Amino acid sequence: MNKLPKYLGLVLIVMGIVAFFINNAPGSEIPLLVGLFIVFVSKEKIDDERVKILKSSSAYIALVLGYGLKLISTNLYSHQVFSFQLVEINHFLILVFALAISIYYLRLYLSWE
Numbered sequence: 757m758n759k760l761p762k763y764l765g766l767v768l769i770v771m772g773i774v775a776f777f778i779n780n781a782p783g784s785e786i787p788l789l790v791g792l793f794i795v796f797v798s799k800e801k802i803d804d805e806r807v808k809i810l811k812s813s814s815a816y817i818a819l820v821l822g823y824g825l826k827l828i829s830t831n832l833y834s835h836q837v838f839s840f841q842l843v844e845i846n847h848f849l850i851l852v853f854a855l856a857i858s859i860y861y862l863r864l865y866l867s868w869e
Contacts, residue, residue: 765794785846792853796860810863811856818856822848 772788796815800807826842833841842848 761794761798765791765798767791768794785844785850789846789850789853792850792857796853796857807864811860814860814863815852815856817859818852821855822852825851 768787768791770791772785772791775784776788796811826848829838829840829842832838842851
């Protein structure tokens with residue numbers, strides 16, 4: 757198995773996090789978004805049916821949780837509890853991919869089967 761895509765994704769994530777917090781220019785979140793996407797779609801050492809089911813269901817759960825967080829943050833912003841609102845589509849995708857990767861690896865390595 758070639759681990760190059762996963763390492764490339766991790767490098768892009770680290771560079772993207774640094775660029776995201778240092779540079780406020782439009783598009784500074786793209787390396788982070790691309791890195792998260794590469795890590796999520798890269799193949800595992802054992803890429804069997806269980807891994808595919810875990811990845812797809814983790815993406816579904818992350819999408820539902822991400823949208824729920826978006827609705828909650830919008831509501832709290834409108835009631836002036838939060839000082840920010842999740843309106844950028846790239847930021848929403850970063851949230852969804854970060855959640856999907858987290859959920860996937862938690863379910864993969866902490867399974868009770």
